[in-house]
Amino acid sequence: MKKTALAVLAAALWAGTALAPASAADSKAPASTSLKQAFDRTVILPYDFQQKVFIRGSKTDLYLDYKLVQRDSRVFVPIRLLGYLAGEVNRSGGTWETKWDAKRPNEVVLTNAALKKTIRFAVGSRSMDVNGKAVSIDVAPYKVNGTILLPLRSASDALDKEIQWLDGLILIGDDKIDPKLADTRSLIEPIKRQLADKRTRAEVESSTGLLARSGNTSYYYRAFYTASSTSEMLYRQKDGGKPVRIELAGQPVLSQAKVADGKIYFPTVVGGKPELHALDPVTGKAAKAASVSDWKPSDGWLEAVFKLEGQLFVNLHSGDNTMGSETLYRLDGGTLQKVVGGxxxxxxxxxxxxxxxxxxxxxxxxxxxxxxxxxxxxxxxxxxxxxxxxxxxxxxxxxxxxxxxxxxxxxxxxxxxxxxxxxxxxxxxxxxxxxxxxxxxxxxxLTPPASDFWLEGASVYYVDRATGKLGQAGLSGGAVRILVDRPVFDVRMHGGSLYYRVLPTGTDARDGYAQAGDLYRYDLAAGRETKLSDQPALSYEVGPKGVYYVSNGYEPGLYKVGADGKSMAIVRDNVASTLLTDSGIVYTLTYKSGVFASGS
The missing domain is CATH 2.40.128 (Lipocalin)
Structure with missing residues (x-):
């Protein structure tokens, strides 16, 4: 479902961005922002469309076929898709809803509750209604094959979006991009190369879930989808070798697998009875860990397996999210002993x-x-x-x-x-x-309103709820101070340092959508912040093997941060998923099948 929704949304963005070149005189905003500064909040696509577009700083595949519609030197866009465009460019500005009434088939309305704005268009009319006020437009909407199309320039003005043409690239956003700046010109060719990529995704009817790694061997599962069922199979693969399927007892549900105490735990049904099994990555062997009563994988899911002070605990969820419940067990001697419910x-x-x-x-x-x-x-x-x-x-x-x-x-x-x-x-x-x-x-x-926290030494470190800034306070109360005086997100603690990402100025980090940002480390002992990424990081991993980050922008790849603070590319391609283990990092690629690993 997520893939389908993304495809529809992405296609909406494509259809909404077909336009003729805009002149600098048409813009009300100052031409002072570089494309590099505004990259993660600008929709970018080429005139020669190859089903690729940059959305929120990441290359996205479009699966629906929408064409540029040009008429009388103007470019038009299907009205039902235009609302997606405006909302995706800047989610903090609210979402646009398209309304159409079959009783009035030649009229369409765009509404944005957050902005308190309503725009009404009518086929054949050279006037649009904006919050009850008539506004003249140079060309009228028209209908083709039952679909109403809007003149994009007029619609974009009504939606308060900037539309620009830059050497064959179409830019849509809230910023006026200065085409003369070096940080604009330097991005044009890398962006064009990525958007000219004609490859299709490696996994459409299946998916790969990375689980664990031992030495030079990676473990993962493949889920294969049909119209009526999903089958899941476990594999191991040595570096440079071919994948080998591991036969498991019963009907394993590997999408619920959890790694704890060096083993892969997963539920399965053997002879109609649910069991908890564990696979040891060192030996590659799986065995029954415990019988399970009054619960089935089909009635819920394995929520967690974790170890505290030498004791393994298992949390089983029953029912759905709304009406369900959970039971915590202690795994002891091959049996699950109930601890508590909630x-x-x-x-x-x-x-x-x-x-x-x-x-x-x-x-x-x-x-x-x-x-x-x-x-x-x-x-x-x-x-x-x-x-x-x-x-x-x-x-x-x-x-x-x-x-x-x-x-x-x-x-x-x-x-x-x-x-x-x-x-x-x-x-x-x-x-x-x-x-x-x-x-x-x-x-x-101990702190002002906070959204997350970490303990280290005699201090608590927290993210300020109101500002998104990184702060510090004493464990006895008081001594509150700000360490990083700008919004941060995706914060983690490792080895006496805090790692986090920072978005460019003007981008909201709290809108709930995955975004690329610069990766930083704050050394608590030294009180020093260091920038780690050369490219905007869509995700990152930090562990005993080091710091890695994924960029899905105009120079995509998996990068490792060296001891000198410089980034080294492990692979220069679009990365779909990563898993950092004590034996190195495992990853999959968007446009190439297989599981890959690096122990460096």
Missing amino acids: KSLMAYARAGDRLLYTDFRFMSMQPGNLKQVDLKTGKVSSIGDAAFTYGINRTLSEGGGVSYASNAKLVVKDGSAYSLGYEEADQTATSAVYRIPLAGGAQTK
């Missing part, structure tokens, strides 16, 4: 014989959801402030709305638990980081 178990931490966890009841928020279970007696009790809800990102919108999201972060250190929390009854409260004494007593608020 609505949606999010985060876990261990304090001796006590297992702490948070329970996310998103249909009805309930305070007191930070709990502990005695692993010896099974007794469950709440900890923290009974008026608070923990482990939840609570966000208030300007319009008065409230949204909730789980945060799988729960840390136990020196007799206290650390979690995001807020007072449920306070309608103005948003989540912040709290220190909660395990022995009882008052909790301490």
Whole structure:
């Protein structure tokens, strides 16, 4: 479904961008932005379309066939697709909805609730209605084969978008690109080369899921799709060798596989009975880990397998997301022993014989959801402030709305638990980081409103909810300061440093869509920030083998950051997925079948 939606959306962008060249005089914005600065927020496609387009800084394949429509030296676009264009260029500006009434077949309306704007067009009319005001347009919309087409220039003006022609490239966005700047000219040929790529995606009716790597051998599964079923098969492949299928017992569900304690755990059904199996990547052998009762993979999914203080735990989800529930088990001696149940178990931490966890009841928020279970007696009790809800990102919108999201972060250190929390009854409260004494007593608020946090030494590091900036506070409260004075996202802690991505100025990092950004590292001990990526990073991996990032822009590839801070390309092609392990990085390519690896 995701692939289909992307194809439709991408095709919408293509159809919406067919246009004639725009002159500098037509623009109301100053010509001062380079294409490099605006690349990740500009839709770019070539006049000689090859089913490729850049959307939000990444090359995207278009699967639907839409043609440029030119008439009387003007370019027209199907109205039902134009709304996608305007919304995708800048998601922070809201989305456009197209409305058409069969009773009035020659009229169409575009509405944007966030911008409080309504635009009405009519076939044959050289006037469009913008929020009740008539605005003249130079050419009228017309209909062909039952589809209404708009003159793109007029529609773009109404949508407040910049439309430009640059050496055979069509640019659509909120920025006026200066064609004379060096950072504009230098991108033209690399962009053209990528958009002239005629290859099709390697995986359309199947997908590859990377699982693990041991030595020079990678493990992965292939899912094959038909109209009525999906089959999943496990493979191993040595570097430079051919894939070898691993025969597994029963009907394994490898898309639910989890890696823990050096093994690949997955559910399967053998003789009609569900079981949990584990494959050892060192030997390449799979064996039964435990029988499972009162649960089937078809009725839910394997939510998590993890190890805490030498003990393996398994979380099985039953039902759907809305009405379902979860049960946590301890894997001991080939059996699953029930530990505790809940609505949606999010985060876990261990304090001796006590297992702490948070329970996310998103249909009805309930305070007191930070709990502990005695692993010896099974007794469950709440900890923290009974008026608070923990482990939840609570966000208030300007319009008065409230949204909730789980945060799988729960840390136990020196007799206290650390979690995001807020007072449920306070309608103005948003989540912040709290220190909660395990022995009882008052909790301490450590940070301003925060969306995520990490503990290192005597400090808590957090992302400020309002600004997106990276901050630091003391574990005893106070000493709050900003470390990175600009919005960051995709933050991770590794080896005494924080890694994060930063978007170019003018781009919103909080709109919920994958975007490419510059990769940075902040050395906590030295108090120093270092830029790591030469290309915009769509994703990155950091671990014992180093720092890697994927760029899907005008110079696509998988890059490794060297000890000197410079980027080295492992492969110069579009990368579909990556998995960093202790034995190196494993990856798949968008336009070439197979699984590839690098131990360097």
